[in-house]
Amino acid sequence: xxxxxxxxxxxxxxxxxxxxxxxxxxxxxxxxxxxxxxxxxxxxxxxxxxxxxxxxxxxxxxxxxxxxxxxxxxxxxxxxxxxxxxxxxxxxxxxxxxxxxxxxxxxxxxxxxxxxxxxxxxxxxxxxxxxxxxxxxxxxxxxxxxxxxxxxxxxxxxxxxxxxxxxxxxxxxxxxxxxxxxxxxxxxxxxxxxxxxxxxxxxxxxxxxxxxxxxxxxxxxxxxxxxxxxxxxxxxxxxxxxxxxxxxxxxxxxxxxxxxxxxxxxxxxxxxxxxxxxxxxxxxx
Amino acid sequence: xxxxxxxxxxxxxxxxxxxxxxxxxxxxxxxxxxxxxxxxxxxxxxxxxxxxxxxxxxxxxxxxxxxxxxxxxxxxxxxxxxxxxxxxxxxxxxxxxxxxxxxxxxxxxxxxxxxxxxxxxxxxxxxxxxxxxxxxxxxxxxxxxxxxxxxxxxxxxxxxxxxxxxxxxxxxxxxxxxxxxxxxxxxxxxxxxxxxxxxxxxxxxxxxxxxxxxxxxxxxxxxxxxxxxxxxxxxxxxxxxxxxxxxxxxxxxxxxxxxxxxxxxxxxxxxxxxxxxxxxxxxxxxxxxxxxxxxxxxxxxxxxxxxxxxxxxxxxxxxxxxxxxxxxxxxxxxxxxxxxxxxxxxxxxxxxx
Numbered sequence: 001x002x003x004x005x006x007x008x009x010x011x012x013x014x015x016x017x018x019x020x021x022x023x024x025x026x027x028x029x030x031x032x033x034x035x036x037x038x039x040x041x042x043x044x045x046x047x048x049x050x051x052x053x054x055x056x057x058x059x060x061x062x063x064x065x066x067x068x069x070x071x072x073x074x075x076x077x078x079x080x081x082x083x084x085x086x087x088x089x090x091x092x093x094x095x096x097x098x099x100x101x102x103x104x105x106x107x108x109x110x111x112x113x114x115x116x117x118x119x120x121x122x123x124x125x126x127x128x129x130x131x132x133x134x135x136x137x138x139x140x141x142x143x144x145x146x147x148x149x150x151x152x153x154x155x156x157x158x159x160x161x162x163x164x165x166x167x168x169x170x171x172x173x174x175x176x177x178x179x180x181x182x183x184x185x186x187x188x189x190x191x192x193x194x195x196x197x198x199x200x201x202x203x204x205x206x207x208x209x210x211x212x213x214x215x216x217x218x219x220x221x222x223x224x225x226x227x228x229x230x231x232x233x234x235x236x237x238x239x240x241x242x243x244x245x246x247x248x249x250x251x252x253x254x255x256x257x258x259x260x261x262x263x264x265x266x267x268x269x270x271x272x273x274x275x276x277x278x279x280x281x282x283x284x285x
Numbered sequence: 286x287x288x289x290x291x292x293x294x295x296x297x298x299x300x301x302x303x304x305x306x307x308x309x310x311x312x313x314x315x316x317x318x319x320x321x322x323x324x325x326x327x328x329x330x331x332x333x334x335x336x337x338x339x340x341x342x343x344x345x346x347x348x349x350x351x352x353x354x355x356x357x358x359x360x361x362x363x364x365x366x367x368x369x370x371x372x373x374x375x376x377x378x379x380x381x382x383x384x385x386x387x388x389x390x391x392x393x394x395x396x397x398x399x400x401x402x403x404x405x406x407x408x409x410x411x412x413x414x415x416x417x418x419x420x421x422x423x424x425x426x427x428x429x430x431x432x433x434x435x436x437x438x439x440x441x442x443x444x445x446x447x448x449x450x451x452x453x454x455x456x457x458x459x460x461x462x463x464x465x466x467x468x469x470x471x472x473x474x475x476x477x478x479x480x481x482x483x484x485x486x487x488x489x490x491x492x493x494x495x496x497x498x499x500x501x502x503x504x505x506x507x508x509x510x511x512x513x514x515x516x517x518x519x520x521x522x523x524x525x526x527x528x529x530x531x532x533x534x535x536x537x538x539x540x541x542x543x544x545x546x547x548x549x550x551x552x553x554x555x556x557x558x559x560x561x562x563x564x565x566x567x568x569x570x571x572x573x574x575x576x577x578x579x580x581x582x583x584x585x586x587x588x589x590x591x592x593x594x595x596x597x598x599x600x601x602x603x604x605x606x607x608x609x610x611x612x613x614x615x616x617x618x619x620x621x622x623x624x625x626x627x628x629x630x631x632x633x634x635x636x637x638x
Contacts, residue, residue, distance in 0.1 A: 052479045127500065138445055138486050139501060223450035223487035234486045236450075244489055247352040248452025248478050 032259035035059065038252060044259060050225040059256035061263055063227045067235040070228060071146045071217060072210045076203065078150035083157040091165030092191060104159060111155035119219035122148040127220070136232035140222040143231045148220060149210050157206040164198030164282060165191055198282035204275035211268050214239040238264040316343040317589035323356020323369030326454055326509055327569045329609050330391050331369070338596050344589045353454045354478070360572060363580045366590045368572045371454025373551035384575040386629065388622045389550050389568040390597045392542060392612040394510040394533045395459045396520035400498050401425065401440065407521040408433045408530045411466030411556070411564065414523070417505060418446050418463070419470060420484035425503060440503065446485030447497045447506030452478040455491065458567045459507045462555035510538065514610035525564040526556060533563045538612035541566035546617055549625065577631045587631045598622055
């Protein structure tokens with residue numbers, strides 16, 4: 001009897017998450033419907049016009065999809081040279097040592113800093129540096145946002161990669177050493193091939209984090225509603241356009257913002273799914 | 286740890302209970318809790334006024350700064366006692382709701398702030414401001430700018446306009462002015478809470494725009510006066526219809542409303558014809574229903590709402606405006622509003638005699 005009750009309770013609790021997720025998707029779809037109906041789904045995705053002129057309002061998601069993809073991709077590129085060494089340091093070279101524990105704790109601490117703090121640091125410290133170096137006259141833009149995003153996602157990429165590097169069986173590594181391989185060769189020829197898909201998946205999850213980051217990006221990207229023509233120019237990401245314009249939006253603009261939210265949801269879900277699949281594959285291997 | 290937490294919670298609950306205590310005010314009416322929502326522009330003024338009103342009358346007022354549009358939406362949904370708005374309702378919006386009253390509460394302005402080395406005073410005309418924000422005047426040493434400012438040395442640098450990335454009453458007032466003074470602006474961009482600015486960069490809220498201007502040389506942007514005054518950012522003198530270059534101050538902002546005002550006070554006072562007026566000035570309003578019996582409200586609540594508005598129109602409350610960087614209402618606007626308040630009814634019976 002008790003056992004059955006327990007089972008039912010557990011089942012009900014487990015059911016809540018899919019219901020919540022389904023509810024979110026349902027709400028997004030119903031509210032986004034107006035925009036998709038008005039502009040057409042593909043037209044909405046590929047139109048670069050975001051115009052408020054009353055009577056002939058035009059809303060298209062392309063500038064924001066571009067902005068999000070550009071910042072995320074750049075952040076990923078900037079983050080690799082920092083996160084991969086940390087992962088190797090913690091997971092291979094100084095595995096289990098006190099220095100490694102300290103380093104991984106410090107890296108993990110980065111994940112705990114609220115995004116507004118990163119935003120303020122970017123705004124008051126990084127932006128003047130960008131201006132002083134004459135990289136861009138206004139300081140804010142895709143590049144500035146990406147640099148700060150890169151720092152924000154390092155802990156996600158580094159600590160998960162380190163776990164996968166640690167999981168590489170010692171037998172394999174010792175086998176390579178006994179054949180006369182140097183440490184660098186072991187890492188290149190044994191560690192990376194074995195842990196590769198795991199490391200890849202940790203970067204995919206880091207991308208998932210960068211895609212949705214709102215506060216920091218809003219403060220640093222310059223918030224202009226056009227497709228950025230270079231990495232130093234200003235733009236807007238999907239999350240930041242929603243944060244910027246939600247307050248006073250109504251009717252068609254409201255629906256368009258929700259539609260952007262839905263697209264962002266789908267992209268994030270898709271990327272996370274790939275990450276999860278790669279992790280599974282890494283575990284099986 | 287748990288103990289400290291528990292005692293803090295007890296203390297907080299105790300304070301909350303004391304604060305909500307139902308003490309009656311002088312007129313013997315039971316103290317009410319009023320709620321409103323809307324514009325963030327008058328928020329600092331409202332915070333002070335609501336607290337003073339609470340001390341004088343015993344009524345508590347809660348106000349959510351969710352933006353003018355949100356406030357009006359809440360009033361339409363009949364879940365607040367009043368809405369705060371920087372823009373008066375259009376004829377179309379008025380027909381969609383039960384009859385409402387607009388009561389101006391104070392005045393403010395939009396200032397054109399800039400960051401230029403060694404430039405203490407900058408003169409601008411409305412048309413020039415429109416051309417700068419339209420990206421037609423792009424250099425600080427443009428001949429038209431130099432002609433207006435012979436006393437300062439303007440650098441040969443590109444002008445970087447900064448505008449609001451979020452929908453805002455500040456943008457509405459600013460573009461309303463530009464639409465009036467520049468046919469080019471009226472034809473291409475028009476008036477709105479969000480406008481398709483063609484050049485420069487955007488930031489969220491007054492703090493965002495002011496922050497970018499403070500941090501970045503050769504920028505120009507528009508900021509709510511209450512914020513610019515408190516932050517002491519340099520701002521430009523703008524030419525009014527009388528040909529005078531006027532800096533925004535409490536006095537010059539109030540002067541903008543010294544002309545004719547319609548009986549319902551729904552009017553834009555940008556580009557005012559009055560002498561000594563700062564041309565980008567505005568009222569901010571509280572909007573209430575003429576018939577106060579809605580959503581199960583009690584008569585006491587309706588009376589408290591009117592008491593609040595009467596208090597805001599009083600000399601005592603208006604004196605606070607300039608202390609918190611706003612401008613007081615001119616006499617005419619107060620008279621009209623007191624008259625308008627008499628038309629407020631509860632179940633069809635006038636509340637004020």
